[in-house]
Amino acid sequence: MIAITKRLLLMSPLLLAARRVLAQSTDAPVKPGPSPSALDAVAKKAISGYFIPSYEALRDATAKLVAAMQESCKNPTTAPDDKVRAAFTAVLQAWAHVDFLRFGPMAEKARLERFSFLPDPHGTGARQLRQILAKPDPALLEPGAIAKKSAAVQGMPAFEALVFGASDDAESATYRCQLALRIAENLHVIAGEAVTEWTREGGWRDLMLSPGGANIVYRDASEPLVEILKAVVTGLQQMRDQRLLPALGKSIETAKPGRGAFVKSGESFVYLNASADALELLVERSDVFSLTPDQAATLLAATEAAMTDFRQSIDVGKPWAEALADPASYAKLQHAFDVLKTIEDIFNFRFAEAAGISPGFNALDGD
């Protein structure tokens, strides 16, 4: 009976007109996006204020690590000296400022993976390193030789295992030190290439600053901006899903501290703090919130508050492995995990909507 009534109604001109109005009212308003010049200004600031200085800092930090290793290897010890540790920490912090940037020269020629092969769920790096150390090959200590080996043994995790791996085998100390030195040199080469490829004429800086036309990477002024926005979101997801989640597991009973980042050197929290610093710095230096003038102060305050919450939550006053076994600390780390989601929502939803920018719901993260 109802069906018949509705069918009759559907045919009436009045209802058709009403439906038309209804259909229009369901159309979502389309907010105009920022002007190309505003987008351009943010891209410029991000490049000159963050991307290039960060790669330069990484290049300089790796140079210092090479120097520290050269000095240290004159008199190899089983435990790393303070200068090596300080230099390694500095590289780690500089790396945290760029390791979430999945575009540009670092994302080409497997530089990212070679610099730091993480995550490595199958323990490929550890296995290959064991094989190398079981039969130390002098040829591998030739300059540049390590760069031809698997990505898993030529970067940060391999360096960390060699230097902080707690081997008291004095006999292999010399070989381990030399190999670690070669890896440090390799890191310096990769970081140097990244700087060159960003800054040379026709390099990534030029590409990002000249969208449109024959530019096949950035087709219009919005695309460099989306790249920056994607970088922030990727950075947050990386901290959450790759650095925290694998170690946190589903509960404290199933936590696996060994799956954290840079656990061997005891620098997990240093790394996480540096990652938070990096994202905050990128937001600040790029002035990305300038694209939504009326919301900028609110969004910046929300971001800073959440970042502070994150830092306080990971400040558990215990080493990484102990923290993951202690219920109170574990709960704080879980909270830190959730806070990263909150920050992600600021960029993915609140900012994108306020600025009239679509980071791409489907495009951001394919499937």
Place this chain on the structure above:
Amino acid sequence: MRSTATETTGIRAFAGRALRAILPFAQDDSGGAAERQVFVSSVRVGPRQHELVLIDERGAIVGRMKLAGRGHDIAVDPARERLAVFARRPGYFAVIVDIASCEPLATITPPEGHHFFGHGIFSADGRLLYATENHFNGERSRGVIGVYDASGSYERIGEFETHGMDAHEILLAPDDRTLVIANGGIETHPDYGRQKLNLAEMRPSIVKIDSATGDRLDETVLDASLNRLSMRHMTFDGAGSVWFGCQWEGERGVRPPLVGRIGKDGKAKLMAFPDAVAPLARNYIGSVVASRDGGTIATSSPIGGQVFFWDATSGDFRDVVALPDGCGVAATKGDAFLATAGDGRVMRAKDGKLDPVARRSEQFDNHLGRV
């Protein structure tokens, strides 16, 4: 989280069986009493809020249902007026939904150590539901097809190997017996979110499985130089050949072919983009859908913001239209398509032209299905 996978909402004034009863008589834009078409998609409606929506060809919502998490593809069982919406990978639920009322009939969850990849298909007789799953507790992740009793209990009653990793889209061949599965080849493990863990060792494939026995009937792999070309989405053309779309996990500066067709010999023929068009796809194809007449293949690239059309017979590239963040594609009639985008746009695509249909506040997810 898993226990409350669904929650229905209002807006049922438009839904209900009564609506379906009257839809065939509604006036179509083209004039004449054409059958009203209904499409289905997962959508995002706010931060971490996801729904399933049914829309008509004008982009109006005719049914909606809340989802506990982000949905992906939808399997439709038209004869029994129900569908199955799968959670996006790593997914832990699939909801069987009564189409007319948009009410959940059942929620299925994969067994411990498995997650859904976001795609599934009903058997022709509707008794079984096949879902691609990741078995991730072993030494290495491996793809399996979970077989679920769709006749009432929705229990998992078996599984087939997909002989690869990252089993993604699954189709039922026109013979109603052969299952076709795209093994994307990318290893993932939910402990690491969606991180890709094995890019250097990828080995994607498309396999044909006998649904009666689970036997592998055929396997199609690409040239070793294309091992980073992940085959993920597929469709059958009018001649019964499988078309597939890929995403490239290699260097950004390389422009490999992204679309191909599997011939009767089981070998893949990759279709070339014209030089000027090749960069537009950004090395990524999202959905692959054949037109109703089987003569045109639509392949969307949400990253490139384009939809590409191919001649199913000759394999030639035909047209490209720009649709930023566009991914969902469904066939309407003849060689026309409806396409949806993450910014809420619903568009009609035909003959290389794209016409706006509606702009909604819902953000359309990867796949658009037809009910």
